[in-house]
Amino acid sequence: xxxxxxxxxxxxxxxxxxxxxxxxxxxxxxxxxxxxxxxxxxxxxxxxxxxxxxxxxxxxxxxxxxxxxxxxxxxxxxxxxxxxxxxxxxxxxxxxxxxxxxxxxxxxxxxxxxxxxxxxxx
Amino acid sequence: xxxxxxxxxxxxxxxxxxxxxxxxxxxxxxxxxxxxxxxxxxxxxxxxxxxxxxxxxxxxxxxxxxxxxxxxxxxxxxxxxxxxxxxxxxxxxxxxxxxxxxxxxxxxxxxxxxxxxxxxxxxxxxxxxxxxxxxxxxxxxxxxxxxxxxxxxxxxxxxxxxxxxxxxxxxxxxxx
Numbered sequence: 001x002x003x004x005x006x007x008x009x010x011x012x013x014x015x016x017x018x019x020x021x022x023x024x025x026x027x028x029x030x031x032x033x034x035x036x037x038x039x040x041x042x043x044x045x046x047x048x049x050x051x052x053x054x055x056x057x058x059x060x061x062x063x064x065x066x067x068x069x070x071x072x073x074x075x076x077x078x079x080x081x082x083x084x085x086x087x088x089x090x091x092x093x094x095x096x097x098x099x100x101x102x103x104x105x106x107x108x109x110x111x112x113x114x115x116x117x118x119x120x121x122x
Numbered sequence: 123x124x125x126x127x128x129x130x131x132x133x134x135x136x137x138x139x140x141x142x143x144x145x146x147x148x149x150x151x152x153x154x155x156x157x158x159x160x161x162x163x164x165x166x167x168x169x170x171x172x173x174x175x176x177x178x179x180x181x182x183x184x185x186x187x188x189x190x191x192x193x194x195x196x197x198x199x200x201x202x203x204x205x206x207x208x209x210x211x212x213x214x215x216x217x218x219x220x221x222x223x224x225x226x227x228x229x230x231x232x233x234x235x236x237x238x239x240x241x242x243x244x245x246x247x248x249x250x251x252x253x254x255x256x257x258x259x260x261x262x263x264x265x266x267x268x269x270x271x272x273x274x275x276x277x278x279x280x281x282x283x284x285x286x287x288x289x290x291x292x293x294x295x296x297x298x
Contacts, residue, residue: 014123028124046130050198107127114125 017102021095024103033103037096038086048082053104055079056097064090131196137244138197140235145188146202147231151224152181153207158217160209167214167286177221184254191250214282215272222265229258260294267292 013025013034022037032045035052044052055077064073075093077086088096133141159174192199211217232254239247271285 016123026123026126028126031124031126031129033126046126047198050135107125110123111125111128114128 017099017106019095019099019102021092022099024099035099037099038088038092040084042084044082044084048079051079051082052077053100056093056100059093059097061090061094061097133192133195133197133244133247134242137235137239137242137247138192140238141188141192141197141247142200142202144231144235145185145192145199146204147228148181148185148188149202149204150207151228152178152185153204154220154224155181157207157209158211158221161211161217162214162286165214167282169286170214170217170289173289173292174217174221184257187254191247195246214285215269215277218265218268218272222262222269225258225261225265229255229262232258259296263294263296264292 012029013027016024016026016033018024022035025034025036026032027034030043032043033049035042035044035049059075059077064075067073073090075088075090077088079085086092086096131138155174155178159171159178162168162174163171189199189201208220211220232251236248236251236255239245239251268289271288275281275284275288277285
């Protein structure tokens, strides 16, 4: 789509969605996504990306904001059967949620385009 | 850019969530029927107890149908947690009133999924749901007929004994 990066295995990464705080790329060759967020680039397959989305969406941001305890507002996102985990502050959680929401909208848009331009037209 | 999500799953995330919710509802129904079977047996209504055992089995089969469909379409089927099953009933009639309520809820829920699939043009899932819609005609008919027996036979004297004896005979074989 807009931006393409070349990784070490010469795979093309398509830019799915990006914000000021991070970006998500898709690798068609590896059938996976790369999440560039919080200082690292992590590889997620289909199942793990959905688990990441679920984990982020399950954080009750409003409740955390209203909490008046002195605990640090740190959330550990551990995803079962996935190589990565995130330790994020509340602001980072909000940023990651933003990034994932945009990503899934773009993936849905891509699905509609594929349907309209290729699957139905051919 | 390849449509990687569609390659992995035929159903959308929203439909998958609704189908998983339905798995939970069917499991809940099955557990409720089991509780009704227990109450009826405990109170001497053995024919009704047998009827509810069969209903519990049927609901379990429905649950598995939804569960397997989600998996077959590439989704993630979730084994549900079931809590809050009513164990005590105030009367024999109340058991059947609750059973009808239960079936009405299931019908409405399936119609809700059907509407969502129509909106998304997910005709594959709609075709899968057709079997359930037909099944609900039978389920609601049976539950309604059981309640009718209370009015037709009446509960006085040996009425409840008569009703219990006839519960197992309720059949739905409409040509429609």
